[in-house]
Amino acid sequence: MRLLVLGGTHFLGRHVAMAALERGHEVATFTRGLTGEPPPGAQALHGDRDDPAALPAALDGWQPELVVDTSCQTRAAADNAAAVLGGVHGYAFVSSLNAYRNWPPGPIGPENSEPTWDTADDDYGPNKAHAERVLAAAVGPAFLTARAGLIVGPHDPVYRLGWWLDRISRGGRVVVPAEGMDQPISLVDARDLATWLVEMAERGQGGAVNAKGPVGMTTYGGLLDVCREVTASDAEWVPVPEEDLLAAGVQEWVHLPLWLRQEEARTAWDVDTARAAELELTTRPLAATVADTWAWMQEAERPPLPANRPAPGLPPELEAQLLAGHGDQET
Ligand SMILES: NC(=O)c1ccc[n+]([C@@H]2O[C@H](COP(=O)([O-])OP(=O)(O)OC[C@H]3O[C@@H](n4cnc5c(N)ncnc54)[C@H](OP(=O)(O)O)[C@@H]3O)[C@@H](O)[C@H]2O)c1
Known part of the structure; x- marks a missing residue:
């Protein structure tokens, strides 16, 4: 047609x-x-x-x-x-x-x-x-x-998942939201x-x-773990409490892409998808999505960020400040 x-x-x-x-x-x-x-x-x-x-x-x-x-x-x-x-x-x-x-x-x-x-x-x-x-x-x-x-997926010019893949692939100590790792997320x-x-x-x-993806498909921490596996990284999670992140000026969704404060995350991904399931909207395993996105980021010339979009990711000086203040590491 x-x-x-x-x-x-x-x-x-x-x-x-x-x-x-x-x-x-x-x-x-x-x-x-x-x-x-x-x-x-x-x-x-x-x-x-x-x-x-x-x-x-x-x-x-x-x-x-x-x-x-x-x-x-x-x-x-x-x-x-x-x-x-x-x-x-x-x-x-x-x-x-x-x-x-x-x-x-x-x-x-x-x-x-x-x-x-x-x-x-x-x-x-x-x-x-x-x-x-x-x-x-x-x-x-x-x-x-x-x-x-x-x-999410290959050809995404907004790089929210992409920023995480880049950052985690560089390895070392990586700031993650302490209370956010268990929060549900669906893509x-x-x-x-x-x-x-x-x-x-x-x-x-x-x-x-x-x-959207089904409720319960993964958690924020589960997604980051998949990113670590896909990039074969030695990244160590450095969990920073939410109150410290917010006090330092970390912007949810933007600086730590896809992260939402607890009070918002509690219900934001709680969306009824029964009709989507009935109409057979499926989403492939998360590991395949993440691996293919990472492969695309390696192979292709990366498109520019669309106009009026904030660049995703933790500014390096903010990351250094947060890492300096949180010595405990967890892998
Ligand atoms: N990403 C997410 O997580 C998310 C979540 C919920 C909903 N959505 C929705 O999902 C869709 C994402 O689609 P997408 O990323 O493929 O597209 P998009 O970013 O909405 O649109 C970009 C495409 O539209 C063209 N375009 C933009 N403005 C135009 C205009 N004034 N006249 C004609 N063409 C125009 C662009 O080409 P040119 O620039 O060459 O014109 C480009 O091909 C959007 O509708 C978005 O609102 C996204």
């Missing part, structure tokens, strides 16, 4: 384009052309999706039957897609758990079809919620919204999510799905 990827040149969108090609679709991607080209075999269409004239001009009569939308970040982007693509057989949209007003910290129960943000703020969660509403109204029952949690491999999105669009499957 004719499948349009809105996005398609990096990370999730790139995996969607590859999955769609593997499944025999005629694939076109629509991007501004700023972040490179799609995988070989996909036709690259160019334009800014915030511009109402750009998508119809780029399509130039080519009518997609399926859409996978990975790149919607603004209300205009959603409105413009809704104006052009309402008649497709299946439309799989990548939203976020942030479409829920109470996430983070959650917890999130079974999906309601409506997102819970309903304000006009120009912000990530409210924008995703707006997009879900206008696209659902335009496409109807064949509109699926995947409210994604944490997506979905971008390649598994991508293939599933294509399948959902093929089926014309509709509705809302909390698209």
Whole structure:
């Protein structure tokens, strides 16, 4: 079938384009052309999706039957897609758990079809919620919204998992959050999510799905242990209490990527994934995701961090300060 990827040149969108090609679709991607080209075999269409004239001009009569939308970040982007693509057989949209007003910290129960943000703020969660509403109204029952949690894997230009792999591979004493090591975390491999999105669009499957790895799949410490194994590192964990991390100015999620304070972590990963399981969204073993991400980081030229993203990782002077103050080591 004719499948349009809105996005398609990096990370999730790139995996969607590859999955769609593997499944025999005629694939076109629509991007501004700023972040490179799609995988070989996909036709690259160019334009800014915030511009109402750009998508119809780029399509130039080519009518997609399926859409996978990975790149919607603004209300205009959603409105413009809704104006052009309402008649497709299946439309799989990548939203976020942030479409829920109470996430983070959650917890999130079974999906309601409506997102819970309903304000006009120009912000990530409210924008995703707006997009879900206008696209659902335009496409109807064949509109699926995947409210994604944490997506990881090769081609991730944000390097949250990537920073940990780099840091752990250098070995030695590594600051870890003392109380954070047992906190649950769940991730979905971008390649598994991508293939599933294509399948959902093929089926014309509709509705809302909390698209994340299952509760209990691992812990923060479990993830770091896998990173240590994959990089064959001699890293020694130096657990630093949360109050010391916060007092030193360590920013959760950014300085220690993927780490959340206890009060938030307690419920943030407690998200009902029964519908995702029913629709067979699977994620491969964590060790495979981490190993493939590390292999990609060795082999490929690393893409630049997207604009407006803070560089992940503990600044070296902050790390030195924390290590100096915490002599005990634990392996
Ligand atoms: N990473 C996570 O853990 C996480 C968690 C929850 C949800 N999500 C969601 O998952 C998706 C991640 O997808 P992703 O990483 O593949 O894509 P993304 O970062 O949202 O989008 C990047 C792609 O869209 C294109 N693009 C950006 N702005 C554009 C515009 N104005 N007009 C046309 N094309 C544009 C880019 O190419 P050009 O720059 O060349 O235009 C690139 O191909 C996002 O929707 C994100 O909100 C991510």
